[in-house]
Amino acid sequence: MARNTELWEAIVRGDAKTTPMLVQKDLDADITASGILSESMIPAMRHIGDQFAKNEVYVPQMLIAARAMNAGLALIEPILARTDHKPLGVVCIGTVEGDLHDIGKNIVAMMLKGAGFQIMDLGTDCSKDDFQQAVDQGAQVVCLSALLTTTLPYMQSIVDHFKGNNEVRIVIGGAPVSEAYANEIQADGFGTNAAEAVDAVSQVLGLSV
Ligand code: B12
Structure with a gap:
């Protein structure tokens, strides 16, 4: 096309x-x-x-x-976002603290919704507490978006925050995020675009991709 x-x-x-x-x-x-x-x-x-x-x-x-x-x-x-499926899983998504970019995050949320996941969109400038609250309300996957190199380190603190909780999976993405960085901070999944976000979320939930 x-x-x-x-x-x-x-x-x-x-x-x-x-x-x-x-x-x-x-x-x-x-x-x-x-x-x-x-x-x-x-x-x-x-x-x-x-x-x-x-x-x-x-x-x-x-x-x-x-x-x-x-x-x-x-x-x-x-x-x-059109889907007739029963939700495949509950996913919360937000842009991390200090970062106001939300276009990519919104597209990822739309694609996840369309793929059959229930989405809790937390918006931008999200703190650890915002993500914790979503998990308390049933989110199984926490999706983090960052567009600024200066806000990348906050992803690390969120991953560290959830380390003791084996029920939660973390998937990260955004223009400056690389697979190497995802491995370094021990995120469970990573994607470079919205389609890969769907694959990564499916993978961390053990669904076939
Ligand atoms: C639009 C824009 C803005 C808008 C944002 C509006 C909005 N509502 O989002 C405004 C004008 C507000 C803005 C402000 C700033 N911006 Co700006 N902005 C951009 C720009 C041009 C486009 C971003 C975008 O929407 N891309 C399109 C979407 C579709 O792509 P995406 O966000 O990358 O998302 C895709 C993937 O990354 C991935 N993805 C995204 N999130 C997630 C999450 C998961 C879990 C997964 C798996 C995948 C995933 O999938 C998405 C869909 O394919 C970028 C340039 C760029 N190349 O990214 C600069 C850019 C990000 N901005 C930049 C800067 C410097 C700023 C400011 C600091 C400028 C200033 N001096 O004030 C401020 C910061 C404000 C803040 N605190 O956040 C720099 C960052 C540089 C750096 N190394 O950190 C960039 C790279 C521009 C540049 N080339 O210098 N910005």
């Missing part, structure tokens, strides 16, 4: 009006929601990040691109 350049450009320029119209056009043309995401929408956000790293755009542009992305995601979400 090819990239929809118009959609990619609408997100990059932060056009929150045109983006959902172009997403709808692709959906009407029978392009799958996950194809639209992976070929056009996620690459647009990656491009904005690269431009930011080169000082070609600044925080306000990232913010308006994120707003356009979210306007498009509003149409994708109900499709990815």
Whole structure:
């Protein structure tokens, strides 16, 4: 499937009006929601990040691109989240303390929901206590997202926090997270994207992938 350049450009320029119209056009043309995401929408956000790293755009542009992305995601979400299954397991997910990035976390949550898991979305800037509360309410898997290198170490403290509890499994991800880091902090699972998140969560729960 090819990239929809118009959609990619609408997100990059932060056009929150045109983006959902172009997403709808692709959906009407029978392009799958996950194809639209992976070929056009996620690459647009990656491009904005690269431009930011080169000082070609600044925080306000990232913010308006994120707003356009979210306007498009509003149409994708109900499709990815559609499932008739009885829940395969209960998963809580949040972006760790100090980190406000939530687009990737939201996509992972949507894909997990669509794959048949019950999701407790804890939002952003989540503390150990937030995750502990979710576990107390029945979460079997704790999914942690981080986008900043400065918030990565907080993942370690959450893994350490749950170390004595054999009932809880921890899966981590986010742009700066590597498999090596996941092994280093002894997380139970890791994924580089939403599809891998579904595989990792299934694996830690002993479900066949
Ligand atoms: C949009 C954006 C913002 C928006 C966020 C809006 C929002 N609601 O999320 C705003 C403008 C608020 C923002 C702020 C900042 N940002 Co910013 N931001 C980005 C940007 C451009 C895109 C992130 C994104 O949405 N990507 C698209 C999604 C789909 O991808 P993703 O998040 O990686 O998620 C996928 C995978 O990682 C994975 N995944 C994610 N979570 C999980 C969890 C699990 C369990 C699993 C298995 C998988 C998984 O699956 C997802 C789907 O495929 C990135 C650039 C980049 N390349 O990432 C910079 C970036 C992350 N930001 C950066 C920075 C520096 C900042 C600021 C510090 C800027 C500032 N000076 O204020 C602040 C920090 C605010 C804070 N405290 O969090 C840097 C981080 C650098 C670093 N090494 O730490 C980046 C990399 C830009 C850059 N190239 O320099 N940002």
